[in-house]
Amino acid sequence: MERRLFSTEGRFVMQDRLWMKMRGMLLRSYGKLTAMHHRLWITLLATSLISFSCSRTEKDAPFQGFTTPANFPAPVYDLARNPVTSAGFELGRQLFYEPRLSRNNTISCGDCHLQTSAFTHHGHDVSHGIDDRLGSRNAPPIMNLAWHPSYMLDGGIFDLDLQPIAPITNPVEMDETMENVLQKLRGMPAYTRLFEKAFGTPEITTARFNKAMAQFMVMVVSNHSKYDEVMRHNGAGFSPEEAAGYEVFKQQCNSCHREPLFSDFSFRNNGIGAGPNDDKGRYEITLNPADAYKFKVPSLRNLGFTAPYMHDGRFRTLEGVLGHYEKEIQPMATLDPLLKEGVHLSPTDKKNLLAFLQTLNDTSFITDRRFAEQP
Amino acid sequence: MNRIYIVLLTVVFIFSACSRKETVEPAGNGQLATLSVQFDNIVGAKNLQLNTGVYVNATGETFRISLLQYYISNISVQDANGKAYTVPQDSSYFLVSEENAASQFVKVRVPEGDYQRLTFTLGVDSLRNTMDISKRTGVLDPSTGMDNGMYWSWNSGYIFFKMEGASDAAPADPSGQHKFRYHIGGFGGYSAPTINNIKTITIDLRPAGVAKVRSGREANVHLLVDVMQVFNGRTKVSIAQNPTVMFSNFSTGIADNYAEMFTHDHTEN
Numbered sequence: 001m002e003r004r005l006f007s008t009e010g011r012f013v014m015q016d017r018l019w020m021k022m023r024g025m026l027l028r029s030y031g032k033l034t035a036m037h038h039r040l041w042i043t044l045l046a047t048s049l050i051s052f053s054c055s056r057t058e059k060d061a062p063f064q065g066f067t068t069p070a071n072f073p074a075p076v077y078d079l080a081r082n083p084v085t086s087a088g089f090e091l092g093r094q095l096f097y098e099p100r101l102s103r104n105n106t107i108s109c110g111d112c113h114l115q116t117s118a119f120t121h122h123g124h125d126v127s128h129g130i131d132d133r134l135g136s137r138n139a140p141p142i143m144n145l146a147w148h149p150s151y152m153l154d155g156g157i158f159d160l161d162l163q164p165i166a167p168i169t170n171p172v173e174m175d176e177t178m179e180n181v182l183q184k185l186r187g188m189p190a191y192t193r194l195f196e197k198a199f200g201t202p203e204i205t206t207a208r209f210n211k212a213m214a215q216f217m218v219m220v221v222s223n224h225s226k227y228d229e230v231m232r233h234n235g236a237g238f239s240p241e242e243a244a245g246y247e248v249f250k251q252q253c254n255s256c257h258r259e260p261l262f263s264d265f266s267f268r269n270n271g272i273g274a275g276p277n278d279d280k281g282r283y284e285i286t287l288n289p290a291d292a293y294k295f296k297v298p299s300l301r302n303l304g305f306t307a308p309y310m311h312d313g314r315f316r317t318l319e320g321v322l323g324h325y326e327k328e329i330q331p332m333a334t335l336d337p338l339l340k341e342g343v344h345l346s347p348t349d350k351k352n353l354l355a356f357l358q359t360l361n362d363t364s365f366i367t368d369r370r371f372a373e374q375p
Numbered sequence: 376m377n378r379i380y381i382v383l384l385t386v387v388f389i390f391s392a393c394s395r396k397e398t399v400e401p402a403g404n405g406q407l408a409t410l411s412v413q414f415d416n417i418v419g420a421k422n423l424q425l426n427t428g429v430y431v432n433a434t435g436e437t438f439r440i441s442l443l444q445y446y447i448s449n450i451s452v453q454d455a456n457g458k459a460y461t462v463p464q465d466s467s468y469f470l471v472s473e474e475n476a477a478s479q480f481v482k483v484r485v486p487e488g489d490y491q492r493l494t495f496t497l498g499v500d501s502l503r504n505t506m507d508i509s510k511r512t513g514v515l516d517p518s519t520g521m522d523n524g525m526y527w528s529w530n531s532g533y534i535f536f537k538m539e540g541a542s543d544a545a546p547a548d549p550s551g552q553h554k555f556r557y558h559i560g561g562f563g564g565y566s567a568p569t570i571n572n573i574k575t576i577t578i579d580l581r582p583a584g585v586a587k588v589r590s591g592r593e594a595n596v597h598l599l600v601d602v603m604q605v606f607n608g609r610t611k612v613s614i615a616q617n618p619t620v621m622f623s624n625f626s627t628g629i630a631d632n633y634a635e636m637f638t639h640d641h642t643e644n
Contacts, residue, residue: 081507150566156530158565161508165517166528178518206518207509285530286567287624 063089066146069223071231071260075146077160077218084215087197092216094194095209097373100184101164102130102174109167110373112139116366118302119143119220125313129173136277138313141306143365144299146218147261153295153311155267156285160214161207178206185209222301222365230359231260238359245356248349255338256297262360267294268336271329275312292334304361318357322350399489399587399644407484408588410452411595412493414471414479415640416443419603425473432606434613438542438555443473443602444525445536445633446499446514449575450483452586453492460485468499470514470525480595490586491579493596497633498535498573501562505531527560530622534560535572536633538605545618555614557605558621559629570622572630576637584642595643600636608632 063086066079082088095101099108112127113119119142121127127139137153151157157166167173168181185191185204192202199208229236238246249257258264267282274280274293282291295311309315315324325343329335345353365371416423418430423440431437447469451461461467462483469481503515511517515533517526525534536559545553563571578598580586586594606612610628612620620626 152529155566157528158505158531159508162517162528162531165526169524169528177524182518206511206516207507210508284622286564286569287622288567288569291567 066218069221069228071228072144072147072223073260075218076149077146077214079146079218082161082211082214084219085198087194088199088212088215089219091194091198092212092214092219093371093374094191095164095213096216098185101168101176101181103176103180104130105184106130107174109142109164112173113142115368115371116305118222118305118362118366120306122305122307125308127173129167129170130175133172133175135170135172136279137311138308140298141302142217142220143222143301144261145220147265149265150296153298154282154285155296160217161210163217164210164213178209182206182209220371222362224364225301225362226359227356228260228362239355241352241355242359243356244348245352245354248345248353249356252343252345252353253300256336257300262300263297265296267291267296269293269295269332269334270325271332271335271339272310272314272324273330273332275314277312279312281311290334293332294334300357301360302362302365304358305366318354322353399589399592405486406590408487408590409593410483410485410490410586410588411593412447412450412481412483412495413595413597414447414481414600415597416471416473416479416600416602419601419607423473423602430603432603432614433611434544434606434615436542436544436606436614438540438544438614440473440538440540440602442537442539444538445471445497446525446533447471447481447495447497448499448503449494449496450481451494452485452488452490452588453494454488454490460488464503468503468514482593485588487589488587490588491581492577493580493586493639494575494577496573496575498560499533499562500573501571504533504562505565527622531565532560532562534558536560536630538602542614542618544614546615548618555618556621557619557626557629559626559633561622561626561630570624570627572626574630574634576634578637578639580639580642583639584644586642587644592644597640597642599638599640601638602633602636604636605629605632608635 065086066075066084068075095109096113097108097110099105099111101108107130112121112124112129114122116122121139124139126135126137128134140153145151145160148160149155149158151160151163152166157163165178168176168178182204185195191204195204195208195212196202198212226236226238226242230238256264256266256268269281269292280292282294282296283289285291298309303309303318307316307318309318309321315321322343322345325339326345327342329339329342418428418440421428421430423443425443426439426441429437429439448467449461449464450467451459453459462485467483470478471481472478499515503510514525517528525537526532527534536557538557539554541552541554543553545555547553559572561570561572563569563573578596580596586596588594606614608631610632612629612632617625620629
């Protein structure tokens with residue numbers, strides 16, 4: 001019987017031990033067969049339950065690689081340049097949760113990108129990194145990144161393979177050098193083994209490090225929201241409220257938060273006004289005055305898990321966000337033309353829209369064990 | 376008789392050794408040989424001495440230099456017939472650092488020949504700035520060969536030219552130091568156009584000596600790189616007014632200035 005539940009050796013051993021324990025329990029139960037009928041049945045039942053749950057986890061094993069969901073367009077990320085393999089994905093995941101990426105080995109990517117919050121830093125307007133230093137922007141979700149033409153809220157990074165270097169070297173995030181990170185990993189036989197499995201030889205290079213991280217990140221796909229099931233005609237249907245909200249969405253929101261990824265990935269000024277730190281967003285990258293105060297349109301997927309909202313996390317609730325679009329848009333030179341008149345919503349529209357937006361939450365995404373830190 | 380032969384042989388030997396030094400054989404048929412280009416950093420009338428040398432710019436500000444690094448890439452040479460040879464890209468990226476004497480000799484392989492013109496890029500071309508990370512090896516690897524950080528991770532791209540130093544003219548920074556920091560880059564933008572500080576420099580080698588590249592010897596083109604130009608070029612740069620210049624519109628003025636740093640002093644053939 002195949003008992004290889006996970007791929008790395010430590011976990012393999014642990015599962016083995018669990019199996020031995022279960023077998024021991026069974027054998028002991030048989031020994032007491034005649035004397036203790038009741039306890040036997042209870043034990044047997046419990047054992048079968050445990051083994052049933054184990055066999056279920058065994059079934060999620062076959063590695064699919066990267067697949068494009070039926071209702072999604074083709075990805076932007078060039079997968080031919082970095083084909084996702086089981087070993088590459090697992091190495092990337094290990095690195096994603098590796099605190100050695102930070103100067104004092106305290107902060108991992110997963111610290112500010114929590115799976116339970118759809119890989120954002122729930123409850124933090126801006127994130128705190130190493131030594132509790134504060135950043136200036138709200139941590140964006142690691143989600144459906146294969147469809148992004150650029151990364152970061154200002155689009156300063158144009159290739160996912162280059163993205164990990166930014167938080168690692170940022171003094172308020174991980175404050176480490178790439179050179180040190182690679183040195184630390186090279187000193188760990190567990191990593192040289194993982195790199196060998198993923199790339200054929202044990203060398204740990206900048207390119208391999210980043211490619212493995214990219215393999216993990218492109219796999220982190222959210223496409224099992226109620227909205228997706230409805231769109232794929234899987235028997236699910238919107239409630240009347242949600243259906244009405246979808247109509248409102250298509251009229252009022254879809255031009256920027258375009259389906260099915262719920263962003264057109266453009267940079268826009270949505271009129272929230274300059275923050276206290278006067279973050280000019282996209283302008284910092286292009287130095288084009290027309291780009292001042294523009295930020296990348298965020299996806300609305302999983303918005304139930306990702307509060308607070310906006311590039312600096314200034315809105316705590318979705319009601320606050322809708323309130324802004326209704327009556328708080330500030331006239332600025334680079335304000336998006338689509339927002340000049342504001343967004344007009346009746347109380348019913350608003351209620352329905354909020355109901356629809358909640359259909360974008362994907363609970364299976366935030367509980368998917370493939371994306372979690374492995375024990 | 377024997378002694379005559381020995382004397383004759385010695386004379387011939389000495390003579391032939393002399394002739395090798397004075398005239399260079401005609402070029403062979405396309406065989407590759409080493410061409411060395413020396414980047415000798417100076418500050419106006421003085422040699423550059425990190426941390427200890429004291430200099431005064433046109434604005435009258437006294438300064439010292441603690442760090443100087445820049446990329447030299449895409450080297451090509453041209454002979455008297457106008458025939459050009461471009462060094463293959465994969466072996467045409469160099470990081471010149473004042474701290475590292477060996478880095479100041481950029482060595483490339485070009486076909487044997489007499490070269491009248493030398494062309495190179497100060498910086499890293501846009502193609503290499505946007506290339507797959509697996510092609511970013513050696514001095515372009517964001518992890519190695521650039522101890523002082525020649526890469527912007529937040530705005531993907533290389534820093535082409537980096538000069539830092541101390542000057543009383545600079546206002547105190549948050550750490551209390553009076554420093555100037557010039558980190559100049561910008562390859563023109565990936566999806567939206569922005570500043571382009573890539574500079575192509577062409578030098579006529581004829582006045583100070585053409586490079587005669589032959590197998591078995593190493594022609595060295597000795598360039599003087601006057602970093603005073605960074606302050607005193609067409610755009611006058613005041614440390615007091617611009618203590619920190621990084622990714623900003625003002626950086627284009629500094630880049631125009633650094634394009635004028637290079638003069639050909641002589642060639643050792």
